[in-house]
Amino acid sequence: xxxxILRAAALAAALCAGTAHAATYPFQDPxxxxxxxxxxILALMTPDEKIAALSTDSGVARxxxxxxxxxxxxxxxxxxxxxxxQREPIPTTQFxxxxxxxASWDPELVRQAGAVxxxxxxxxxxxxxxxxxxxxxxxxQADLARDPRWGRSEEVYxxxxxxxxxxATAFTRxxxxxxxxxxxxxxxxxxxxxxxxxxxxxxxxxxxDDRQFHxxxxxxxxxxxxxxxxxxxxxxxxxxxxxxxxxxxxxxSLVIGKWNADVxxxxxxxxxxxxxxxxxxxxxxxxxxAGLKAGINQYLDKYQDELRAALKEGTITVADxxxxxxxxxxxxxxxxxxxPPAGNPYAAIKDGPAPWDSAAHKAVSLKMAxxxxxxxxxxxxxxxxxxxxxxxxAVIGPHADSVHWDWYGGTAPYTVTALAxxxxxxxxxxxxxxxxxxxxxAAVKAARDADVAIVVVGxxxxxxxxxxHEWTDAGTKPCADxxxxxxxxxxxxxxxxxxxxVKQVLAANPRTVMVLVSSFPYTIAWAKAHVPAIVQMAHxxxxxGTALAQVLFGDYNPGGKLVATxxxxxxxxxxxxxxxxxxxxxxxxxxxxxxxxxxxxLSYTTFKYGKLRTSAPALAADGTxxxxxxxxxxxxxxxxSVVELYAAWPKSQVERPRQAxxxxxxxxxxxxxxxxxxxxxAAQRLAYWNTQAGRFEVEPVxxxxxxGESSADIKLTATLPVKR
Numbered sequence: 001x002x003x004x005i006l007r008a009a010a011l012a013a014a015l016c017a018g019t020a021h022a023a024t025y026p027f028q029d030p031x032x033x034x035x036x037x038x039x040x041i042l043a044l045m046t047p048d049e050k051i052a053a054l055s056t057d058s059g060v061a062r063x064x065x066x067x068x069x070x071x072x073x074x075x076x077x078x079x080x081x082x083x084x085x086q087r088e089p090i091p092t093t094q095f096x097x098x099x100x101x102x103a104s105w106d107p108e109l110v111r112q113a114g115a116v117x118x119x120x121x122x123x124x125x126x127x128x129x130x131x132x133x134x135x136x137x138x139x140x141q142a143d144l145a146r147d148p149r150w151g152r153s154e155e156v157y158x159x160x161x162x163x164x165x166x167x168a169t170a171f172t173r174x175x176x177x178x179x180x181x182x183x184x185x186x187x188x189x190x191x192x193x194x195x196x197x198x199x200x201x202x203x204x205x206x207x208x209d210d211r212q213f214h215x216x217x218x219x220x221x222x223x224x225x226x227x228x229x230x231x232x233x234x235x236x237x238x239x240x241x242x243x244x245x246x247x248x249x250x251x252x253s254l255v256i257g258k259w260n261a262d263v264x265x266x267x268x269x270x271x272x273x274x275x276x277x278x279x280x281x282x283x284x285x286x287x288x289x290a291g292l293k294a295g296i297n298q299y300l301d302k303y304q305d306e307l308r309a310a311l312k313e314g315t316i317t318v319a320d321x322x323x324x325x326x327x328x329x330x331x332x333x334x335x336x337x338x339x340p341p342a343g344n345p346y347a348a349i350k351d352g353p354a355p356w357d358s359a360a361h362k363a364v365s366l367k368m369a370x371x372x373x374x375x376x377x378x379x380x381x382x383x384x385x386x387x388x389x390x391x392x393x394a395v396i397g398p399h400a401d402s403v404h405w406d407w408y409g410g411t412a413p414y415t416v417t418a419l420a421x422x423x424x425x426x427x428x429x430x431x432x433x434x435x436x437x438x439x440x441x442a443a444v445k446a447a448r449d450a451d452v453a454i455v456v457v458g459x460x461x462x463x464x465x466x467x468x469h470e471w472t473d474a475g476t477k478p479c480a481d482x483x484x485x486x487x488x489x490x491x492x493x494x495x496x497x498x499x500x501x502v503k504q505v506l507a508a509n510p511r512t513v514m515v516l517v518s519s520f521p522y523t524i525a526w527a528k529a530h531v532p533a534i535v536q537m538a539h540x541x542x543x544x545g546t547a548l549a550q551v552l553f554g555d556y557n558p559g560g561k562l563v564a565t566x567x568x569x570x571x572x573x574x575x576x577x578x579x580x581x582x583x584x585x586x587x588x589x590x591x592x593x594x595x596x597x598x599x600x601x602l603s604y605t606t607f608k609y610g611k612l613r614t615s616a617p618a619l620a621a622d623g624t625x626x627x628x629x630x631x632x633x634x635x636x637x638x639x640x641s642v643v644e645l646y647a648a649w650p651k652s653q654v655e656r657p658r659q660a661x662x663x664x665x666x667x668x669x670x671x672x673x674x675x676x677x678x679x680x681x682a683a684q685r686l687a688y689w690n691t692q693a694g695r696f697e698v699e700p701v702x703x704x705x706x707x708g709e710s711s712a713d714i715k716l717t718a719t720l721p722v723k724r
Contacts (some may be wrong), residue, residue, distance in 0.1 A: 071134035075113075092410050099520070103306075112364045122290075144396070146522070164220040171228075181545060199489075212697070214238070225259040289310045374558065384553055385553050394509070404461050443508075453505050458516050464486065558604070561599050598712075599642075599709070610716070625680075627681050644662060647686055651702060
């Protein structure tokens with residue numbers, strides 16, 4: 001323990017001091033090439049130091065090299081482990097869960113959210129108040145919500161590879177910044193690859209062919225690496241076609257070999273799973289060695305004694321350690337941790353007011369909360385509510401007076417519940433009654449006495465034990481609702497148990513608004529048929545209640561769009577472990593009529609689309625065209641239109657999806673205004689994976705372009721020839 005304390009103190013001192021002192025070693029000279037600096041570091045390190053640096057503590061205290069640390073970070077920073085047990089939680093900006101961020105269909109705003117998160121990580125790392133390194137942020141989540149029963153759907157941006165890849169790219173750019181030399185933070189994408197079942201995930205296998213690997217499951221990761229500059233990811237627990245991802249050859253051949261990854265992390269306990277669950281290796285030592293050989297250079301598992309023994313017996317060599325660390329220290333250099341602070345624009349993010357208290361960070365948080373809200377139904381213009389006509393409001397439901405965190409959310413500097421947001425919006429002149437449930441008829445009475453009833457229902461993102469991480473043991477509660485899901489637990493049903501409460505409230509007051517705060521789709525056929533207005537939003541935003549109130553009372557016109565297909569019944573879904581999406585998954589291959597389609601979302605105004613056209617009469621196989629469409633606001637209030645561009649290949653010689661999203665743009669249009677929306681379309685976005693050739697190819701066949709307000713609401717079509 002004393003050694004650990006001294007080591008931590010030395011690292012903290014190195015982090016604070018930076019390299020203001022005169023250079024002692026060649027690696028401290030920023031004018032040397034990175035590979036020369038890294039070679040010098042490795043030459044100075046002992047074998048024990050090298051093995052230790054393969055943990056999340058990437059520092060070398062003896063040489064004054066700080067650790068870049070780690071933290072969860074998919075929609076806000078999370079302090080875990082030692083900091084959670086021994087320190088006061090650090091409040092940081094908390095955005096909606098990724099499905100909510102995805103529902104904004106606004107990659108620029110997602111980039112801003114990544115920048116907010118990363119700036120706060122820099123502050124916590126460098127501030128004299130905290131000195132807690134967390135520059136490597138474990139996010140974004142680039143997995144795909146291929147099945148709404150998946151318990152971790154709450155962590156991903158949606159079901160479509162292009163949408164998820166666009167958002168993952170944007171969040172990565174936000175985390176890492178736009179300086180040509182240094183990163184603000186380092187993004188680590190999770191979880192590579194095809195990790196979308198919780199039950200049995202420790203040794204399950206996700207089986208599908210090379211085309212789906214490249215066109216669907218790997219696509220968001222590829223986009224974040226190639227377009228967003230990501231250089232790190234975490235291998236998932238599951239196998240692909242029988243080979244565990246933590247030791248899969250694709251880590252070397254593609255992730256390192258083609259995408260130039262610097263850091264490949266195992267998941268928590270995944271090395272042990274190779275022994276205990278997969279039974280692929282005889283012991284922890286053999287599994288740890290296999291991970292190293294496969295490309296793992298950050299372990300979240302027991303490995304140090306094992307690698308020391310392996311080094312002694314010759315199973316691994318110092319050269320193996322050097323290869324792993326040479327990649328990892330590239331991140332240290334990109335973060336500027338061994339450079340003089342003068343040239344690093346992010347070195348000044350320390351001391352002074354906490355950034356999460358700034359107006360700028362609060363503004364991004366509120367805008368994200370607003371843009372994430374989806375108006376799913378609005379019959380008879382039930383919304384927005386006119387404040388002047390409402391004298392008494394009933395706010396009802398188990399989520400009405402709480403903001404739920406999740407296992408990948410941190411501590412917010414403040415939270416605004418639905419109840420608090422509504423009360424603030426209407427002021428003291430309107431009576432607001434609150435009933436969490438219908439115990440002793442409370443909800444029904446409140447609804448009956450009110451001019452309007454707002455019932456707030458949804459899932460509980462924190463119920464049940466987390467099977468992967470011991471830090472969640474305290475304070476968990478059993479999942480009473482089989483429709484709840486989260487890490488370690490897939491959903492047993494898509495039915496919303498709280499729909500019964502909605503029925504009771506609606507029976508008492510026909511002016512009922514249903515607010516669904518949920519991490520995933522529900523089969524709410526009754527509510528769709530009977531409730532006048534339905535609003536959907538994700539959990540965990542610190543501005544949840546403020547944003548909701550602005551939407552309910554018309555101070556903000558919602559423009560969010562669904563990021564997943566909402567099935568009408570579970571019978572429309574293939575078996576959970578069928579990873580071949582061609583068998584009926586996502587809007588691209590869905591069979592039957594969905595309850596709500598991918599890309600669906602209403603507005604308080606209406607839009608007319610016209611004049612779909614391209615900047616050239618044909619598209620070269622290696623070229624790009626601009627797709628233009630005129631959008632006119634035909635209503636009486638300003639609103640955001642999300643222009644969704646889909647493609648189809650009716651004359652393709654290979655099997656293609658029925659339609660696929662290839663572009664989108666969210667724009668604000670004033671009443672009566674017409675805006676020309678331009679979406680660049682690269683031919684490569686239309687490519688398919690040629691398995692025999694081992695590369696993406698663009699077919700010289702006509703492409704059908706479709707522009708609409710959802711995948712099922714196409715307004716305009718055009719044909720674009722594609723030439724060799």
